[in-house]
Every structure is written in structure tokens, then in C-alpha cells.
Amino acid sequence: MDRILAVVFNSERKACLGRNALLKLENEGSIVVYADALIAKNADGTTTVKQTRDPGPLGMVLGTTLGSVIGLLGGLPGIAIGSAMGFVVGAMADLNSVRVAGDFIDDVSKELRPNRFAVVAEIQEDWTTPVDSRMEALGGFVFRRALSDIRHTADDEDIAALRADLAQLKAEHAQTRADRKAKLHEKINQLECTIQSQLERARARRKAAEQQARAKVELLKARAASLKAKTHHYDQGSDRFRVS
Numbered sequence: 001m002d003r004i005l006a007v008v009f010n011s012e013r014k015a016c017l018g019r020n021a022l023l024k025l026e027n028e029g030s031i032v033v034y035a036d037a038l039i040a041k042n043a044d045g046t047t048t049v050k051q052t053r054d055p056g057p058l059g060m061v062l063g064t065t066l067g068s069v070i071g072l073l074g075g076l077p078g079i080a081i082g083s084a085m086g087f088v089v090g091a092m093a094d095l096n097s098v099r100v101a102g103d104f105i106d107d108v109s110k111e112l113r114p115n116r117f118a119v120v121a122e123i124q125e126d127w128t129t130p131v132d133s134r135m136e137a138l139g140g141f142v143f144r145r146a147l148s149d150i151r152h153t154a155d156d157e158d159i160a161a162l163r164a165d166l167a168q169l170k171a172e173h174a175q176t177r178a179d180r181k182a183k184l185h186e187k188i189n190q191l192e193c194t195i196q197s198q199l200e201r202a203r204a205r206r207k208a209a210e211q212q213a214r215a216k217v218e219l220l221k222a223r224a225a226s227l228k229a230k231t232h233h234y235d236q237g238s239d240r241f242r243v244s
Contacts, residue, residue, distance in 0.1 A: 005022075012040065041118075
């Protein structure tokens, strides 16, 4: 299952250890880390991204949701981002891309108080024990939430409601007096523009979601190939050891 993970620590050292532990779990094959970052809540309330991997072209696509979550936790515009954080910068432009409910952001924000740190990641995990046991051993407070496609459903519902309003206005326009037609016609034009804008935003969000899905498939294929190569190398080494 794909999830957003946030683990809050009371020191940067522990947060660094937590991030290293997360990446070690990935190397062990327990989880897949699509994108990750270490962030700090400063004393003045701003948020700084301290660490992340070089996103690269694939990482910039995978980091869209994570960047939106970081942006929300940072309380835009109060967030400082280094030049290497490309996926975060690109993602924050559209906070509608976030696919977790607002209560998750609220819960993490309450724990991520000034002078605290958090490891935030988009991951795939089949069960929670590996991550929880490692993070809790380091004193981390673990928050996670499954990603959903609820935004697409909301887009469809919003557009359907606007189209219903448009149909009603057009019906009124056909039946009203001549002195009211001009005003109704103006409202109809405005509503048609709103619907078009909503459709364009919905298409952009769906396209981004499709790109993320494809990027995840490519990443999983690459990880599987890498694991297979490591296993083959290990088996060859074992054979050489037995022969000698």
C-alpha cells in the first residue's frame, strides 16, 4: 500500500538516524521509498528542508505529493528550501495534488513544534511493524496515512454541480423577459469559464497522477532488477566459496 509517512523527532541527530533507518529498511526490501526528506521546524515557525536525495527527473515526478505535504506542514509561504530540493519546489505550486485528508496534516503539525524535526516520505509498505519498531526505538512519533484518489472524485462532483447550475441558468434565460436576458447571459458566460477552468485543473491533476503511477512502476522495476543482480552476485560468490 502506498502511504505518506511522517516521523517527528526532538533532535536533528535522531531525525538523521531515523532517515538512515528508513533507507536501510528499503535496502533490506522491507519497504519502498519513492521520495523522502528531512525537515526542521525553526524557532520562528518557518520550516526548512534539511536533507533529501537528488530527485532527478523520476524523483521530481514521484515527489509531487510529498512536496505538497511538506508545503502544508511548512505553512506556506513560511518555508525555506535549498536549491537541490527540485521536486519540492515544483510540487508546492499545486497543493490540490496532496492526497491525504487535512486531519493528517493537523496531527503532524501539532507534534512538529518549533525546534523539532521530521522525516517525511512517500513509501510502499505491506505492514507497519518494520518502520514503527525502528522509529520508535529512536524516539520518533510515527504518523502515516494511505494515499487516496479522493481529489478526482471531488473534481467530478464539483464539475457536475456547476453544470447543473449552468443548465438551470440556461433554462431561465430561455423563459425570462428580454430585460433580464442580458444579465443571465453574463452569468452563463462566467459559469462556462469557471467550468472550463475546473476541467483544465482536473485534467492536469489526473495527468500528474498518471505520471506518478508510471514513475512508480519504473522505480519498482529498477529496484527489482537491482535486487536480482545483488542476489545473483551473492549466489556466484557462494558458489566460488564452495568450490574453493
